[in-house]
Amino acid sequence: MTTLALISRDYDMSHLVPSILRAAPEFDVRMYGEPAARDAEIAVCWNPPEGAIAAMPRVRLVHSIAAGVDNILTDPTLPAVPLCRVVDPQHARGMAEFVTWGVLHFHRQLDRVLANQRSATWFRPEQQPPSACTVGVMGLGEIGSHVAGELHRLGFSVRGWARQSRDLPGIGVYCGQAGLPMFLDGTDILICLLPLTDATRGLLNAATFARLKPGAKLIHVGRGEHLVAADLLDALQTGHLGGAIVDVFPNEPLPASDPLWRAPNLIVTPHMASVASADTIGLQVAQNVRRLLRGEALANVVDVTRGY
Template identity: 40%
Template sequence: MAFVYKADPVRGAEWARLFAAKAPEIPFHIWPDIGLPERVRYLAAWTLPEGFERQFPNVELVFSTGAGVDQFDLSKVPPALPVVRLAEPGVVAGMVEYATMAVLALHRDLPAYIEQQRQGKWAAHRVHAAAKRRVGILGMGVLGRAVLTQLRGFGFQLAGWSRTRHEFEGVTCYAGESELWGMLAATDILVCLLPLTSETRDILDAKLLNALPRGASLVHVGRGAQLDHQALLDALDSGWISSAVVDVTAPEPLPANHRFWSHPRILLTPHTASMTQPETAVDLVLENIRRHQAGEPLAGLVSRDKGY
């Protein structure tokens, strides 16, 4: 049985070193070197090669090298072939760091101070206690719950929304379309951590942004196709939204003349909120291979119905 890695080759070299140390019995190949195609049982990829199921007729598991699978066309993956996403500890830790940084930056008016520095302006803004700031998270999966856990320590008033009902200590939980709007109306800083599905595409539109209180802020670390760029610009220019931290866009990278680059109320980063860490990712992959061979449930198995 062999393993093929098709993603960033620099990280692939780290995966190869870790496989050699932890699972030397599994031949490891970095695309386009695939070895003997009929021996390949496991494929890890950011994007799937066209016709991979014919190229690798004996493949048993497909891994996404990221925490999501929206970059896959699941309709082209045989229904019986398990697809696993890598919501591994390194990805989770990175997202917790970034989301916490972003929420605190907006809470303490960092975009305004950055713009004042550019202007040579010395002016203090009122400091509000975290206990009076309402932070809402869209998406209560592994990433959302980890971010909420971290933010809880600062004393923020926390809320979380998801498609299905959750219970989480210290967090007011909302579920379903009917409860979304009530949560938005009571949110000062909104963090989008939703997976990209047909239901969440373009969810951050004018209607949603206008459902937030005047002066609210946005942290967007979900997927680029969820955000209506013009709606955010209009909301910022009108003062309805005070500031935003944006890590994901569509397209990536943005065109050179896009207003996000220069808007004084936007902090823009190039899709770096979180990245799969080879050490923890390989451990999770090897554990899932073990589980698969033992007939046990897989960690991170994708539901075809949900799309994540």
């Protein structure tokens, strides 16, 4: 019997057990810390403790339960075995819903309306057409391209920034470090949907915010480590950034003492922009384990040199 170990340092993964067993009842699923988990051939992970996977002498496959794998790749002892991720066909739709809400929140000045409500101030903001708002999408992979296309369909002026050029109808694309300043200049609402790599870690920093026009807004749904939290706090407090919605943080859950909870015009959301269902995770993990056992090519294999 093939044994899978569910491994995380701070996330209860027990709800995935029924979904995995529904998809593959022939597997034995164990939780990290159980004696049998050490001899598992498959490590199913979210933010695993450093060294936990290396301590499994029989491991043949590491599988993330999400699209992101940066929380796994940070382990310097990670064994040289295939690493796969979950690709939810509904993930792009969910992300587009969340980002569209955020863009409309700022474009229709609902942040100002909510502030006015707290002071019992009756004020009707001037309504602008979406074409008057320039939205910049950082990261034009499958999800970023979908989000950019949906915002373009709604009439927003959309531009994108990516490592390599993309052909997206109606969307101006800027590439690489050389294109970043031009991409940021004139952007009204900046959306981060980048993968986490050495080149993108800490990219949401003071220098990036300074390139945006005064009063620009940020919607951060990429990876927590993209954000330099102190720089965001400073940009909000000085008013250079007019507002932000942040869904991912360098440390999660965000501690109650963190000043970002009380930053001006910042909405904190609990890493909820788009999450794969337990059944989707269970099915994709089970399918990949079966491929491994049959000697077939795995799905959604990560290029560890690129980080995605």
